[in-house]
Amino acid sequence: MSSSKADRRVVVTGMGVVTPLGLTVPDFWANIKAGKCGVSELGGFPVDDLKILIAAQIKDLDHKSRLRHFKRDKLITMADRYSWFAAMAADEAIKMSGIETPMVDPYRTACIIGSGAGGLVTTENSYRDLFILNKKATHPLTLLRIIGSSAAAHVGIEFGVKGPTFATCSACSTATHAIGLARDYIKNGVVDVAIAGASESVINYGTMRAWQALHVLSPEGCFPFSKKRNGTVLGEGAGILVLESYEHAKKRGATILAELSGYGQTSDSGDMVKPSVEGPREAMKLALADAGLQTTDIDYLNAHGTATMDNDRNETAAIKEVFGDYAYKLAVSSTKSMHGHPLGAGGGIEAVVSIQALRDGFLPPTIGLTDPDPECDLDYVPNVGREKKLRHVMSNSFAFGGLNAVVVFSPPPTE
Template sequence: MSNGKPGRRVVVTGLGVVTPIGQNVPDFWASLKAGKSGVTPLAGFPLDDLKILIAAQIKDFDPKQRLKHFKRDRIITLADRYSWFAAAAAEEAIKMAGLEMPLADPYRSACIIGSGAGGLTTFETAYRDLFIHNKRATHPLTLLRIIGSSAAAHVGIEFGVKGPTFATCSACSTATHAIGIARDYIRDGMTDVAIAGASESVINYGTMKAWQALHVLSPEGCFPFAKKRNGTVLADGAGILVLESLEHAQARGATILAELCGYGMASDSQDMVKPTVEGPSVAMLSAIAEAGITPDQIDYLNAHGTATADNDINETKAIKNVFKDHAYKLAISSTKSMHGHPLGAGGGIEAVATIMAMRESWAPPTIGLDEPGEGCDLDYIPNVGREMKLRYTMSNSLAFGGLNTSLVFGPAP
């Protein structure tokens, strides 16, 4: 996190996503504009005694087709699904950025791609093989598949990144921490370009049982800020940004999509599941202060908005705490109402949605919001998106454990 010292300006030149409502940025954006929900009945593994039977799964993803252009990383198609998603999103972001490979100075680049869970699909398969099917061994690549830094390593290998390459892990703030750290490396002169974000593929029997036991999953759908909300909906996904110093981007004639103006983070240091108002407030205020703007200059906020009872009320209180009277004028939405909750990848996917909103002058909606819940009395852009000029925007990620992060984006310089 910044300590307030001046540094190089950091810009976004590439975006990439793999989500349940679109496996690339154009399809994802079209689905947001259409208010499409990616929540469907669970499929693809034994459901047995599960009580929660919905999720936002990525279906029909063919790694051999999507990753057929990979040349340096020879085993990417044998990796875990979360690494597939990260690789596909990273490739899209790099192509959008127009970066020439191999990089001119690979030691001046970074690849920070996190995961809150790592290769959980591989874990499940390996345990079934050993304890149900009585196999004597697991797949030879099991260890490499499950490691939480595998996605970062695969992407780094393919694109020749030789600078800092590692994963972050901070539950639902994972991608935002990755983006913030990458921003700091560029701002402070350690690197010139970075690939940053997160990826998750967590939907399997064991994971559903674990989340079901916590009683935070909805059996019906993801309805942030609505009176009818009764839990979140798990999702697969990946969201990746390409970040560069302004000088580096301008020198190569890159199209600059937005400036990453501010990054804030704060820990509640109180409880693993009960959030505070103070932590999210400090994260948002820190990001705004870093951006050198005032709260009333934020036009749109992509909320964490998980559709759990505590989170939505708490985030609303924090927004009021930070923005004061402007909170009631601020356009807010939770795109999780459409793409579900992809855990650590959420901040990356939502950063893409936030930047696209700025680029297209259109703020996405919170679908399923027919009647606001008690205490949820702000403008959450219910059901239908809104055409509006957006200059400065914010994206929040508020994780279990009280790990709060916030990003502020501004117009391209």
């Protein structure tokens, strides 16, 4: 394969998700279109002294059944929950792409699957074993389960990836950074194929106490851009894409879902918790410039939209500074209102939302939005989604520490 640089186009040929709204892309998208809410009462661990009693949890997960056909990776069913999510989503994405595995050209394939927190379920269980149950040792696989690169390694092993394989970690921008970096690897001729995204499983007692102490969780629900919003709702899951150079995908006759046409990343360099307007604004501008598009070319923006007071106002202000008067004609929504905030996995899951919106000609709703914040005065597609032919879509991810990443998806190339 030629490694000519600068003009290599990057396309999406596969997608996979694991979410509270569905464990496959078709189920997930059907529930997104229907405006279903995946937030429910906490379960699976003691909650007696918690003040926050809701989350967007994935319940009734039969990971052994979903992963029983894995042949090369002998330890996946004994891995941490976040690795299960990544493996399931990657499996769906690979199957959708039609790529033969083990990879025919393994050194020209990358696997970049991040996690903001790694194996927190294992960390919690190990703490319980040692300090509550007074066991003398942890499980022999504890270390392998905890490390943040385990998901990438498990997926790489199963699908025979021998090119760059590692994790990104940038809190809530983790998946979008992974996808953007994978795109750059393909665009610059380092690899021809990449499995990219992120996975997160953070809903346990210790994590709920930590987030509760930060006072950014809502006890009632996730209501982005609403006057009544009072915090986000933790979610979990994974979102994975298969990316290829256009030439590689075309040569093997792949079905191309979308083009990953633009990517922008910035850092606020300001505050660990309070976001700026400048950083997100510049990331969106960079993504647009990278895609070679004008602001008026974007028909839908999947907002970071966490339902915290600061994020929603700042993001709205940043959108206005980028899009000007056109901001009021642009459809913007936060699907976190439905699937919660899955932290590092959010950008991967929302990339799937954005691609499906583009392909299906449908604007996903922001549910629970009956009384908008006066400072959040854009079209957030309140409560009910709408049909609309879309030309190009943008997806925002902004993280603690001011770490910003934005991607733009466009229709498949026509030469």
